[in-house]
Amino acid sequence: MERDDFEGAGVQTKVTHAGKELNKTHAVSSPIWLTTTFRADSNAHFAEIATEPRPAEFYTRYGNPTHKEAEAALCALEGGEAALLTASGMGAVFAAVMSSVSAGDHVVAQRNLYAGTETLMKELPRFGVEVTYVDQARPGAFAEAVRPSTRLVYVETPTNPLMMLTDLAAVAELGRARGLTTVVDNTFATPVNQRPLELGIDVAVHSATKYLGGHHDITAGCLVGPKDFVGRAWRFSLVAGATMSPFDAWLLLRGLRTLGLRVERHNRNALALARFLESHPRVERVHYPGLESHPQHELARRQMRGFTGVLSFELRGSYEEAERVISSLKLATYAASLGGYETLVVHPAAMWGLQLSPEQKSEMGVSVGLLRVSVGLEDEQDLLADFARALEG
Ligand code: PLP
Numbered sequence: 001m002e003r004d005d006f007e008g009a010g011v012q013t014k015v016t017h018a019g020k021e022l023n024k025t026h027a028v029s030s031p032i033w034l035t036t037t038f039r040a041d042s043n044a045h046f047a048e049i050a051t052e053p054r055p056a057e058f059y060t061r062y063g064n065p066t067h068k069e070a071e072a073a074l075c076a077l078e079g080g081e082a083a084l085l086t087a088s089g090m091g092a093v094f095a096a097v098m099s100s101v102s103a104g105d106h107v108v109a110q111r112n113l114y115a116g117t118e119t120l121m122k123e124l125p126r127f128g129v130e131v132t133y134v135d136q137a138r139p140g141a142f143a144e145a146v147r148p149s150t151r152l153v154y155v156e157t158p159t160n161p162l163m164m165l166t167d168l169a170a171v172a173e174l175g176r177a178r179g180l181t182t183v184v185d186n187t188f189a190t191p192v193n194q195r196p197l198e199l200g201i202d203v204a205v206h207s208a209t210k211y212l213g214g215h216h217d218i219t220a221g222c223l224v225g226p227k228d229f230v231g232r233a234w235r236f237s238l239v240a241g242a243t244m245s246p247f248d249a250w251l252l253l254r255g256l257r258t259l260g261l262r263v264e265r266h267n268r269n270a271l272a273l274a275r276f277l278e279s280h281p282r283v284e285r286v287h288y289p290g291l292e293s294h295p296q297h298e299l300a301r302r303q304m305r306g307f308t309g310v311l312s313f314e315l316r317g318s319y320e321e322a323e324r325v326i327s328s329l330k331l332a333t334y335a336a337s338l339g340g341y342e343t344l345v346v347h348p349a350a351m352w353g354l355q356l357s358p359e360q361k362s363e364m365g366v367s368v369g370l371l372r373v374s375v376g377l378e379d380e381q382d383l384l385a386d387f388a389r390a391l392e393g
Helices: 011-017 043-051 065-078 089-098 115-127 141-145 168-178 227-240 246-256 259-278 297-303 319-328 358-363 380-392
Strands: 082-086 106-110 130-134 150-156 181-185 203-207 221-225 283-287 310-315 344-346 370-374
Touching: 011 065, 011 259, 065 082, 065 221, 065 246, 082 089, 082 227, 089 115, 089 181, 089 203, 089 221, 089 227, 106 115, 115 130, 115 150, 130 141, 141 168, 150 168, 168 181, 168 297, 221 227, 259 283, 259 310, 259 380, 310 319, 319 370, 319 380
Parallel strands: 106 130, 106 150, 150 181, 181 203
Antiparallel strands: 082 221, 203 221, 283 310, 310 370, 344 370
């Protein structure tokens, strides 16, 4: 099936079939093209593949048939013209940002960003690019920060760990009106729950390490957007050397084939856990866009189809009490990352304990009792029982 054949198809149909036309073998499960380089038939053929943009069969840093298949599936999912795989989510963020700006340009970014992206933004002034940070939840904040030299608006929604949202349609409208490139990190939402390109955003980036891969076994990234933008990002990523191995691209493709099913279950389990925690006497507050109590619940209903599998909650109690709850959980594993089949939990005050001052943590809303949960695919009643027991212990 070609990209246009997917008009109107459901998300699980798309991920089941997209990219299969690129498999030129008779194998139903596509082979992994574990090769560094590809044989040329003649001098003329060699010259052609060496200079072609984004060749599938020249040299794997430039591209590879396994990459192409996964990229086609990502285009169908996000509804974009072209996609690029990168060796990690940060590889995709880096390629998207660095191929959008030059010295003298200005970026408007939301204040609340994934830590690696924030570090990249803080490096930009060294290359002559200024950045203004804005409160993503305040209407008008992005427009007020735009200058004549602004080229890029960079956002992320929902955010880590407080699950705050950015109004994507409003950012897209601003981008169109002022001729700016708009990029969103769509990692937490996934294209099952949120399709930024349909809302008018130019480019979606992902840490495919998370839901897209879905099995906690790869480090991967991707970006999806207009062909000319992806071509520029490819040229940048080619020299940055941020190439995904064909093996990881194959695992990503395997993960993508069940994305619709997995995300539906993540959504359902997370909503059930969020509701349970919200009614628990030992819990002060739950941060989840699917709850009516979330300050941006209306926006969540407008721009998301489901509310994703990540939530955070604040315990009534001390730092030590939060550590005790984490260590009492039997199904949830104490580990960084999110979006895989098994439930993971982190204690942000501990994770960022040595990097951030108490003032920085309180500015970010990271209280001592805050726990972030990436809700997995376990059976709902078992998950709720695990949290109930740990909270009571
Ligand atoms: N964007 C978000 C929202 C993330 O949570 C992460 C990693 O946790 C990244 C980007 C970076 O992804 P990676 O670790 O695959 O480089």
